Amino acid sequence: MDMLTFSIDERRRTPLYRQLYDYIKKEIRSGNLSFNTKLPSKRKLSAYLNISQNTIQTAYDQLIEEGYIIPIAKKGFFVNRLDNILSLDFKIEDKPINKNKEASDLKYDFSYHGVDHSSFPFSIWRKLTKDTINEYDEDILKPGSAQGSDSLRISLAKYLRQSRGVDCTAEDIVISSGTESLFQILIQLLGQKYIYGIENPGYEKLNLLFKSNNTKFKTINIDLNGMQIDDIENSGADILCITPAHQFPLGGIMPINRRIKILNWAYENDNRYIIEDDYDSEFKYSGKPIPALCGLDTYGKVIYMGSLSKSLSPSIRVSYMVLPKLLLKKYKEKMSFIICPVPTIDQKVLQKFIEDGHFERHINKMRNIYKKKREILVEALSEIKVKIEVVGADAGLHLLLKVDNGMSEDELVTKAHEVGVGVYGISNYYYDKASLDKISTVLLGYASMEDDTIKGAINLLENVWLPEK
């Protein structure tokens, strides 16, 4: 063909070369420029459109790069065959995804999920990410190492040794995404034939996880100090899943003598293991810090699990575990098909975040912020005229409220929702509801509540929970 009937729009912000590239691409895709058509020479087109030959060269180069045209020496530029060239049109409207909108009409949501939004170190994270995506760093394009990057595991090992008393090295750490995926790995590693003992009440998804893995589990009732040895023995469980630092959801901190008893239980049999889920141990507000149970273990019977969901954000999707030497050996033999699911770039950003001291500062800052939220919440609760008791508020990001006003748990939750306040019934976390306390109890997470809204939300609860006279 001799010329292109293309008109430049100089007012558009799109660069000229891009307008030309878009136009020719569209003409090729639509079939107006068919296979083997010769494009005008750069010189001719430049004169015709009154734009520089450089601009045309840039447009042609991009078309060549993407396979729309091919240059033939001394002959010019020809339209290529369209076979296999990807052509996507994103203008097609898609029907939106249907969903059950929960909690969307809540004005105040004491959800357990989420973190304080306004305190996330956005600018640091942005800068570290920008610095990490470095085109001279080939490593960020390689598949991650199986257990997670060496440097991130070295950082995590230092953190765990110094802050949680976990005696580990980087080699013992396996990084994954979320507590669920760690459990999935462990069930395969330890074997499906064992019986898992889980806390009642406890983390609400563990039962689904074990069922989905065709694995037997027993729920074991807990008191304020955790599982009792007699109940553990009676359950026949081989592997315990516990939250000693801050029982979820009751909030108890397991005392040292119970810890030692549980360890001794594990030492009695080769098949026994303890999975310690240390999900929110960063946030303890009073008293001395209590090291992880894992730090007391001298025979490699405790598998330590941690996560950045509470300390940083659940959207980061990073969790990790420390495997005892024997299990680590088995993991390397049996589970070599697993590649760490955290993108390589994210692993690098996180490692810098920890190593440059940002993580330490962030945790210390957040502990103060959450401590203040907790104080505002506890104070607001102390002033309401409903008979209540606050439980499990010494650590973590939630507390329990026993409400002794004659209402059922369901009524408490429904009435709160009616005035736009989200609170959550404790029975959701009981696998075996027989051991539920007679006094209705709800869970209030406060991490994502704003300080100045807490009092108002509690006043709303007071209004709807006050027993009628």
Add this chain to the structure above:
Amino acid sequence: MDMLTFSIDERRRTPLYRQLYDYIKKEIRSGNLSFNTKLPSKRKLSAYLNISQNTIQTAYDQLIEEGYIIPIAKKGFFVNRLDNILSLDFKIEDKPINKNKEASDLKYDFSYHGVDHSSFPFSIWRKLTKDTINEYDEDILKPGSAQGSDSLRISLAKYLRQSRGVDCTAEDIVISSGTESLFQILIQLLGQKYIYGIENPGYEKLNLLFKSNNTKFKTINIDLNGMQIDDIENSGADILCITPAHQFPLGGIMPINRRIKILNWAYENDNRYIIEDDYDSEFKYSGKPIPALCGLDTYGKVIYMGSLSKSLSPSIRVSYMVLPKLLLKKYKEKMSFIICPVPTIDQKVLQKFIEDGHFERHINKMRNIYKKKREILVEALSEIKVKIEVVGADAGLHLLLKVDNGMSEDELVTKAHEVGVGVYGISNYYYDKASLDKISTVLLGYASMEDDTIKGAINLLENVWLPEK
């Protein structure tokens, strides 16, 4: 205390407030400033150190924020209790992680893993990431939706419909990290009681994955067109795992009549399913594009799997699958404990990358780049004096080389390694080695090879593979 014995170093690049903050923090941690010690007032310290009160205020604010000191109204600033304050020291040297260094002494590596490094769109990825980490976007701190973000799934659905002929909507898509994790989910979803039929030769880790899940599998020999129906029937398999677009590793493209036969096999029984792993379908170099097998399926028997490992980078850790309606329903009921493992920020970046047209351009550009690499490789191979045959080079990022020089596969690989060239024996991919071809065959991946090194590498192979006279 009256004053701090602190000396400012004005030559350091560290800001003054930071020097003061670091100093006081160190003094508190070391115990030199003990609990309840009063810090000098801002005014006094400002006069003493000859720095502005603002600077001191900034340092004190950060110490307050992180919990090292507490302000008491009208009294001043006091050292806080150190309980629970996180203090990390990253100066402790850690012993490096031991590893078996493989392939490190290779000068040229025809590894199947990896992508072309120099063509990754670093600057676009950096810009999109920077734009995504926006402090006014609360969504990036929330845990991802279970199946992956709606907008990313909408983008992927459009891509799959337009480029692969997969009849799907965003609701049918489950996003995960890596093909392994998709298989882990599917084994739980479909059930461990079924027998999985896997290609022989095939993806080298599937056997470990099924073993680890206590799930039965049978290997089924393939010809150039894929599995044969008789062999499938004889195997007793319920669920087939196949790579019709480009068989891995043999490279065959399954023709339409075989596709229809396999679909009909699946239609015969309710328990039967086909898992179609479309791992590198973006790269087909000649002939018409062939839509996914899934697009032919009218009864919801094909589970389509895709990945960005080849088209973008394996380090991104993004894979996805399209579930037939019945399985989708079961997934929602049974697997609700799974949260999409891809970090929320990464999902957003990827969605923008696809929707803004970068993905389309990247694929088209990479197809050209890989096509050229393949041509250089095939030409270099055509010139060597060793009797060889090139197989499976019409698509994908690797080809097979049948080398008829009397050497065993092991000899071919070892001799290549001795001159610093990495090639990989096909027998690694055979679960059942009885069906291995008599002519020794090696696999050459070329995605991460640089154009101008290919010829030299092949010449080295020629030297060591030439039969002695």
